[in-house]
Amino acid sequence: MKPPVLRCRHVTKRYGKFTALEDLSLEVYEGEIFALLGPNGAGKSTLIHCITGLAKQTKGSIEVLGFDTRRDFRTTRRLVGLVPQEINYDPFFTPLESLMIQMGLMGVEPSRERAEGLLKTFALDEKRDAYTRTLSGGMKRRLLVAKSLVHDPRLLFLDEPTAGVDVELRQELWQEVEQLRAAGTTIVLTTHYIEEAEQLADRVGILHKGELLLVESRESLLERHGGRALEDIYLELIRKADGRHVA
Amino acid sequence: MSTIVLKTLFIKEIRRFSKVWLQTVLSPLVTTSLYFLVFGVALGSRLREISGVPYIQFVVPGLVMMTMIRDSFLNTSSSLFQSKINGTITDILVAPIGAFEMLLAYVGAAMIRAIIVGTLVYLVALTFTWFPLHHIGWTVFFTIFVTATLAMLGIVAALWAERFDHLAIFPNFVLLPLAFLGGVFYSIDLLPEPWNTISRFNPGGRAGFVLGASRSHQRVAAQWLQLAKLVIMGGQA
Numbered sequence: 001m002k003p004p005v006l007r008c009r010h011v012t013k014r015y016g017k018f019t020a021l022e023d024l025s026l027e028v029y030e031g032e033i034f035a036l037l038g039p040n041g042a043g044k045s046t047l048i049h050c051i052t053g054l055a056k057q058t059k060g061s062i063e064v065l066g067f068d069t070r071r072d073f074r075t076t077r078r079l080v081g082l083v084p085q086e087i088n089y090d091p092f093f094t095p096l097e098s099l100m101i102q103m104g105l106m107g108v109e110p111s112r113e114r115a116e117g118l119l120k121t122f123a124l125d126e127k128r129d130a131y132t133r134t135l136s137g138g139m140k141r142r143l144l145v146a147k148s149l150v151h152d153p154r155l156l157f158l159d160e161p162t163a164g165v166d167v168e169l170r171q172e173l174w175q176e177v178e179q180l181r182a183a184g185t186t187i188v189l190t191t192h193y194i195e196e197a198e199q200l201a202d203r204v205g206i207l208h209k210g211e212l213l214l215v216e217s218r219e220s221l222l223e224r225h226g227g228r229a230l231e232d233i234y235l236e237l238i239r240k241a242d243g244r245h246v247a
Numbered sequence: 248m249s250t251i252v253l254k255t256l257f258i259k260e261i262r263r264f265s266k267v268w269l270q271t272v273l274s275p276l277v278t279t280s281l282y283f284l285v286f287g288v289a290l291g292s293r294l295r296e297i298s299g300v301p302y303i304q305f306v307v308p309g310l311v312m313m314t315m316i317r318d319s320f321l322n323t324s325s326s327l328f329q330s331k332i333n334g335t336i337t338d339i340l341v342a343p344i345g346a347f348e349m350l351l352a353y354v355g356a357a358m359i360r361a362i363i364v365g366t367l368v369y370l371v372a373l374t375f376t377w378f379p380l381h382h383i384g385w386t387v388f389f390t391i392f393v394t395a396t397l398a399m400l401g402i403v404a405a406l407w408a409e410r411f412d413h414l415a416i417f418p419n420f421v422l423l424p425l426a427f428l429g430g431v432f433y434s435i436d437l438l439p440e441p442w443n444t445i446s447r448f449n450p451g452g453r454a455g456f457v458l459g460a461s462r463s464h465q466r467v468a469a470q471w472l473q474l475a476k477l478v479i480m481g482g483q484a
Contacts, residue, residue, distance in 0.1 A: 052341045074249065074343040082341050088334030092263050104255025105342040147338070 004063075005030050005155050005186045006051065011060035013046050013210075020046040021057070022210040028155070028203075033177065033187045035201035035218075037194060037234055043210040044190040045085060048157045052082045064155060078107050081153030085160045085190075087140045089132040095119060095143050096128040099150055106151035118146040122176075138169040145176065156180065158189040162196070174200060198222075198230040206234060208241045252344040253352055260356030264322055271322070272364055275314050279368045282310055283375050286432055297434045303376045309431030311372065312393065315365040316422060319394040322357035323401030328414050331405065350402070357398035362390060425449055 006028040013021040021043045028034045036044050049055035051062050053073060062069040064076040090098060099115035119125045122142040127135055135143065141161065148156060158177065162170045177200065181187055191197055197204055198218065205215045214237060225233045264271040287303035294302040330336040339349065372378055380386050400417070408414045429449040438446055
């Protein structure tokens with residue numbers, strides 16, 4: 001097996017008395033698509049925030065390619081890309097300017113050529129000089145993906161990138177994800193559309209109330225459950241865990 | 248320290264206020280020009296000298312410093328708060344940049360805006376009255392000291408604020424009253440006790456004193472320098 005790109009060891013995250021993540025350990029390997037599933041409030045985004053620098057874990061350690069995300073944050077942040085759950089855009093800048101700025105922020109010398117290439121890849125070249133607020137929702141979402149790739153990250157996080165997105169754009173996004181994987185990028189995605197995880201993911205993790213209930217390859221998971229749909233397996237696990245928590 | 252990241256964030260902040268120059272540069276210039284017209288030309292011609300200088304000259308340092316105080320605060324507070332609200336703060340928080348570099352970029356850009364607008368206001372003042380700078384060294388020191396301090400306060404306000412009206416509390420209910428009551432438009436020597444002594448510890452209006460030409464200004468400057476020394480010595484201890 002290839003070496004882990006991401007290694008989380010006994011990660012706990014507390015907000016006051018609320019525990020968002022509890023003693024979570026996880027490894028993600030180079031070149032795979034890892035789908036992190038779980039209901040709302042399970043801790044998926046919290047985990048991504050701890051890895052990318054948006055939050056600090058209360059306990060435990062996180063390593064990206066062997067570098068600690070707290071001690072060596074300048075290195076790990078250059079290795080990681082994030083497509084956040086919520087669409088965000090800076091109303092002051094055009095898509096071209098946004099990409100150039102993002103390059104600089106990620107420690108890469110801003111290159112107009114590279115920015116224009118990304119705009120073309122994500123079919124935004126006609127809007128390169130438009131105010132970002134005038135872009136459609138789908139275009140803004142594509143711009144977010146383009147921004148996350150300006151520094152060629154080795155590990156890319158897609159935090160529910162298809163939430164509230166129409167079918168056509170969803171298909172386009174997943175095609176782009178496949179292309180990124182083919183180019184060697186390791187991808188961790190969270191999604192509510194379990195059939196998408198079933199189609200795309202090499203391995204699946206199910207998170208519930210801050211605890212990792214299961215990590216398994218998609219193939220073995222489906223095989224172990226007699227070919228049942230991933231959605232059924234997911235629901236069964238969540239309900240069982242809820243019963244355990246209630247007890 | 249990553250110079251590319253620091254440079255990018257600094258330039259981004261400069262470009263942000265440059266893009267809306269009507270609001271960020273021209274608007275304070277017009278407002279301050281109106282102050283000069285009303286208080287300096289219209290009313291000032293009917294007032295006697297204050298602290299040994301004509302009234303229109305007396306208001307120049309306070310108005311310049313008041314503009315710089317407001318602009319340095321507004322630049323960091325509005326930029327950071329808008330990033331918080333529209334979610335683009337994520338782009339900065341995931342960047343390979345430390346807290347100190349972030350502070351340098353935000354504060355540096357705010358100081359640039361405040362100094363540009365302050366200089367323009369001073370040039371506008373020169374069209375109304377001749378006003379030479381007597382203490383270049385102190386002028387530079389206090390310009391840097393005041394704009395950097397207010398820019399940092401703007402960061403604190405933006406981090407604390409959860410709504411737009413929270414952000415308006417500091418400039419409207421703290422900065423503006425302190426500036427108006429601190430002797431921008433009148434000499435605090437004219438105030439009876441205890442207001443005279445109290446006003447000497449009001450940093451809002453007094454920050455403009457070193458730009459001033461009057462003896463009164465220099466006296467208060469000396470008191471503030473003593474206070475600054477005590478603060479620095481206390482910090483070192």
